[in-house]
Amino acid sequence: MPQTLPPPTDAEIDAIIVPLKDLEGPLLPMLHALQAAFGHISSAAIARLSHLLNMTKAEVHGVVSFYHDFRERPAGRHVVKICRAESCQAVGGDVLAAETLARLGLDWHGTTADGRLTVEPVYCLGMCACGPAALVDDTVVGRLDATRLEQILTEARA
Incomplete structure (x- = not known):
């Protein structure tokens, strides 16, 4: 806990x-x-x-x-922001986001029960040519796929 x-x-x-x-x-x-x-x-x-x-x-x-950057509850130790902009959605970001939320049992802005990970939407990271993209803590990650995102989530929850 x-x-x-x-x-x-x-x-x-x-x-x-x-x-x-x-x-x-x-x-x-x-x-x-x-x-x-x-x-x-x-x-x-x-x-x-x-x-x-x-x-x-x-x-x-x-x-x-x-404003999306303000929180009313503390976030998890790590925050993964998944891009929700149209260009990332067009290359599979919407499916990747839905699968991630389902796998973690969270809604947007949700935090895992262990307090290690919060998942939030973000509306453009400026990585349109490298979508789908995410911001993991302070690191932008482009060309995400399910395998790479799972690795990121596993590392964040370790």
């Missing part, structure tokens, strides 16, 4: 967001800083942002949920 970290405290959240409050349009820089520090945007962080910026929680949540 994965070790779960305690949620960030209000003081920890404030230490990150308060110095950014005087920026013009501070919400996105605050969200990026929180994501970098904690790996996700917690409900406590949404509440603190809401209070500090005089926005509703729904407005802050709307921004968090709009």
Whole structure:
């Protein structure tokens, strides 16, 4: 079972967001800083942002949920983002993605029970000539096939 970290405290959240409050349009820089520090945007962080910026929680949540790079839950130790753009789908990426999710028993944005792997969609990695493509942690991988993706997933779960 994965070790779960305690949620960030209000003081920890404030230490990150308060110095950014005087920026013009501070919400996105605050969200990026929180994501970098904690790996996700917690409900406590949404509440603190809401209070500090005089926005509703729904407005802050709307921004968090709009941008694909923000997470509301911690991700697994490794993140595999499979390209969902048309050019990758045209060369088998859609089938590869569906088979991967089925094999892992996950939906998009799901994390394996052991906490080692999260699978997310991404909408273009700029590897259109080398599709299907994926981003494995910070490494772009092109010309994926089922065998190569299985090897990546096995290594990530080891």
